Amino acid sequence: MRGLIGNMSDEHSSWPEWVYIGVVVALLCWVGAEAWNVERLVEHVPEDAEIIKVVGQQWFWTFEHEDGTKEVGELHLETGKAYKFEITSTDVNHSFNIHDYVVLLDAVPGRINTVWFSPTEAGEYDIQCREYCGLIHYNMRGTLYVEDPS
Amino acid sequence: MVLELHKPRPIWQIMFSTHHTDVGLLYLIMSLGFLFLGGALALAIRAELFFPGSQIIADSMTFNRIFTVHGTTLIFLFILPSASAVGNYFVPIMVRYKDMAYPKLNAIAFWMIPPGGALIWLGFADFTWYATPPYSIISAPGPAADMWIFGLKILGVSSILGAINFVVTIMKCKHPDMSLGQVPLLAWSFLSSSLIILVALPTFAAALLMLLTDRLGVSGFFNPALGGDPIAYAHLFWFTFHPEVYVLVIPAIGMMYEIIPRFSRKPIFSHASGLAAFIILAIVGFSSWAHHMYATGMSFTEKTVFMVGTLAAVPASAMHVFNFLATMWGGRIRFSTPMMWAVGGIALFFSAGAGGVVNSAMPLDFVTHDSYWVVGHFHLFVMGTIAFGTIGYVYYMFPYVTGRMYHEVLGKIHFVLAMIGTVMVFFTQHILGLYGMPRRIYDYPPIPEWITMNQIATIGAMLIGISMAIWLGNMIYSSAKGPEANMEDPFGLGGRYYYPHTQKNPHH
Numbered sequence: 216m217r218g219l220i221g222n223m224s225d226e227h228s229s230w231p232e233w234v235y236i237g238v239v240v241a242l243l244c245w246v247g248a249e250a251w252n253v254e255r256l257v258e259h260v261p262e263d264a265e266i267i268k269v270v271g272q273q274w275f276w277t278f279e280h281e282d283g284t285k286e287v288g289e290l291h292l293e294t295g296k297a298y299k300f301e302i303t304s305t306d307v308n309h310s311f312n313i314h315d316y317v318v319l320l321d322a323v324p325g326r327i328n329t330v331w332f333s334p335t336e337a338g339e340y341d342i343q344c345r346e347y348c349g350l351i352h353y354n355m356r357g358t359l360y361v362e363d364p365s
Numbered sequence: 366m367v368l369e370l371h372k373p374r375p376i377w378q379i380m381f382s383t384h385h386t387d388v389g390l391l392y393l394i395m396s397l398g399f400l401f402l403g404g405a406l407a408l409a410i411r412a413e414l415f416f417p418g419s420q421i422i423a424d425s426m427t428f429n430r431i432f433t434v435h436g437t438t439l440i441f442l443f444i445l446p447s448a449s450a451v452g453n454y455f456v457p458i459m460v461r462y463k464d465m466a467y468p469k470l471n472a473i474a475f476w477m478i479p480p481g482g483a484l485i486w487l488g489f490a491d492f493t494w495y496a497t498p499p500y501s502i503i504s505a506p507g508p509a510a511d512m513w514i515f516g517l518k519i520l521g522v523s524s525i526l527g528a529i530n531f532v533v534t535i536m537k538c539k540h541p542d543m544s545l546g547q548v549p550l551l552a553w554s555f556l557s558s559s560l561i562i563l564v565a566l567p568t569f570a571a572a573l574l575m576l577l578t579d580r581l582g583v584s585g586f587f588n589p590a591l592g593g594d595p596i597a598y599a600h601l602f603w604f605t606f607h608p609e610v611y612v613l614v615i616p617a618i619g620m621m622y623e624i625i626p627r628f629s630r631k632p633i634f635s636h637a638s639g640l641a642a643f644i645i646l647a648i649v650g651f652s653s654w655a656h657h658m659y660a661t662g663m664s665f666t667e668k669t670v671f672m673v674g675t676l677a678a679v680p681a682s683a684m685h686v687f688n689f690l691a692t693m694w695g696g697r698i699r700f701s702t703p704m705m706w707a708v709g710g711i712a713l714f715f716s717a718g719a720g721g722v723v724n725s726a727m728p729l730d731f732v733t734h735d736s737y738w739v740v741g742h743f744h745l746f747v748m749g750t751i752a753f754g755t756i757g758y759v760y761y762m763f764p765y766v767t768g769r770m771y772h773e774v775l776g777k778i779h780f781v782l783a784m785i786g787t788v789m790v791f792f793t794q795h796i797l798g799l800y801g802m803p804r805r806i807y808d809y810p811p812i813p814e815w816i817t818m819n820q821i822a823t824i825g826a827m828l829i830g831i832s833m834a835i836w837l838g839n840m841i842y843s844s845a846k847g848p849e850a851n852m853e854d855p856f857g858l859g860g861r862y863y864y865p866h867t868q869k870n871p872h873h
C-alpha cells in the first residue's frame with residue numbers, strides 16, 4: 216500500500232487525532248450498545264397483550280378488536296392493558312403512528328407488521344399516517360381514546 | 366474559458382466544445398440554474414406551510430408534485446452536476462493532464478442532463494424522490510410518473526459515464542511522477558465518489574426498469590397484488606441511494622480540503638488521514654443502506670446489523686472535521702467569502718452527523734422516522750454541507766471562470782443571511798419532528814407548537830431566498846462589470862493555486 220500511494224507522511228505527530236478517533240469510537244460503541252439494549256427490551260411483547268388488527272387504506276385507518284368489533288378512524292383502549300397491533304394495508308404503503316407513545320410501524324400490503332404498547336394515561340391522542348400515500352396523506356388522521364378501566 | 370468576457374466566443378463554440386473547462390462551465394451554469402428553480406419550489410413549500418390550511422397552493426396534488434420535483438431537481442440536477450463542474454475544472458489540472466480522459470464522453474455525459482431534467486420538469490411527478498411502490502405503480506398518475514422514471518434513467522447513465530471518466534482520468538492519466546497518494550484531496554474525493562457511483566448505481570437502474578414494467582402491468586416485482594414485494598424496492602433503492610449520499614457529500618468535503626488550507630495559509634494537517642477517510646467512507650458506506658427501513662418491519666437482528674454498519678461510517682466523517690479544525694489551528698486565517706462558506710459548512714456538517722447518530726440508534730429512530738426531524742437532518746447535509754461547500758467553491762472559482770472578482774461584502778452578506786436562514790429552517794425542523802409532524806404533508810392540524818415552528822422555518826427559508834437573490838445579482842453583475850482579478854493570487858493569500866485558466870483550450 217505504501218508503494219502504491221507513495222510516501223506522504225505528514226511532518227507532525229498524529230497522536231491527537233488517534234485520541235480523538237478513540238473518543239468518537241467509544242461514544243459510538245456506547246450509543247450502539249444502549250440502543251441495542253433498549254430496543255431488545257422494547258420489542259419484548261407481553262404474553263397477555265390484546266391483539267388489535269390495524270388496516271391502513273387511502274386514506275383512513277380501520278381497527279378490529281379481538282372480540283370482532285370494528286372502529287374506523289378512532290380507537291378506544293384502556294389504561295394498564297398491553298396491546299399488540301397487527302398492521303397491514305390494502306393498497307399502498309402507510310405508516311401507523313401514535314407519536315405520543317412512540318408507536319410507529321409501516322403498513323405494507325401483503326405483510327403483517329407487529330408492534331405493541333401499553334397506554335398509561337387516559338386521554339385523547341393523535342393517530343396519523345407517516346408514510347407518503349398520495350392525495351389525502353396529510354389528513355389520514357385518527358384519534359386514540361384511552362379510558363380508565365370501568 | 367477564463368477571460369471569456371474579454372475575448373468573447375460564440376456560444377455554440379462553448380456548447381459544442383469537449384474541452385474540460387468548457388464542459389465544466391456548462392455544468393456550472395446549468396446546475397446553478399436548477400439550484401434557483403429547485404429553490405423556488407422550496408420557497409413555495411415553506412410559504413404553504415406558514416399557516417395551517419390552504420395558503421398559496423391550490424390542492425394537495427400540486428403540493429406533492431412540488432416537493433417531488435424540488436427534491437429530484439436539487440439532488441440530480443444541482444448537486445451532482447455542480448460537483449461535476451468543479452471536477453471538470455480542477456481534476457485534470459490536479460493530476461497534470463491536458464483534459465479529461467475521454468473528452469467526447471465527457472460532453473455526452475453533460476448533454477444527457479438537459480433532456481433528463483426536461484422530462485422531470487415537464488412531467489412533474491408526485492410520488493416523492495423515492496418513488497415508493499406500490500404507490501408509484503398503482504396510484505401515481507402518468508405520464509408524469511413515467512417521464513420521471515425515464516428522466517432518472519437518463520441522469521443515471523450520465524452519472525455513470527461521468528464517473529468512468531473521472532476514474533480513468535485520475536488512475537490512468539495522472540502524471541507518471543505523481544503517486545496516487547500525492548494526488549490532491551479534491552481529486553481524491555472525485556475518485557472515491559466515482560467508484561461509489563460505479564458500484565451503487567446499477568442497482569437503482571435495475572429497480573427503475575422493474576418499476577416501469579410494473580407500471581405497464583407486464584410484471585409484478587413490487588406489486589403485492591401480483592405476488593411482488595414493495596420492500597424489495599426499498600432495498601434496491603437504498604442500496605444505491607445510501608452510498609449516493611456519500612457521492613453527494615464527498616466532493617463537497619473535497620472542495621473544503623482545497624479552501625481550508627489555502628485560506629488558513631497552512632498545509633493540510635494530514636493528507637493521509639483525509640485520504641484514508643475517503644476510502645473508508647467509500648467502503649463502509651455500503652453497509653448501512655437499510656437503516657432507512659427500520660420501520661418497514663425488519664427483525665431485531667437486521668436492525669442491529671444496519672445500526673452497526675451505520676455507526677461505523679461516523680469515525681471517517683469525524684476524521685474530516687478533525688482535519689479541518691487542525692488545519693485551521695494556528696493558521697493565519699483570512700475569512701474571505703469562500704472560507705466563510707467552508708467553515709459554516711463544517712459546523713453544519715458536524716450538526717448533521719450528530720443528528721444522524723440519533724437516527725441510527727434503533728429505538729430513537731422510531732421517534733424521528735418519516736417526521737420533519739428527518740427532513741431537517743438530511744437538509745443539514747444537502748444544504749448545510751454540500752450546498753455551502755459548493756457555493757464557497759463557486760466563489761473561489763469565480764475569478765478563474767470570469768477573470769473578474771465578485772463583490773466581497775455582498776458575498777459575506779449572502780453567507781450570513783444563508784447561515785442564519787439554514788439554522789432557522791433546519792434546526793427548527795428537527796424540533797418539529799420531535800413534536801411529531803410527519804413529512805410530506807400539505808396541511809397540518811392547528812397545534813400551536815407546530816404553527817410556531819413552521820413559521821420560524823418559513824421565515825428562515827425566505828432569508829435564504831433573499832440571500833440567494835443577492836448572490837445571483839452579485840454573480841451576474843460582477844462577471845460583466847466586476848474589477849479585474851489578479852489571476853496569480855486573486856485572494857491575496859500568497860502561495861500557488863491551481864490555475865484553470867492556464868489550461869490550453871484548442872478553441873481559444
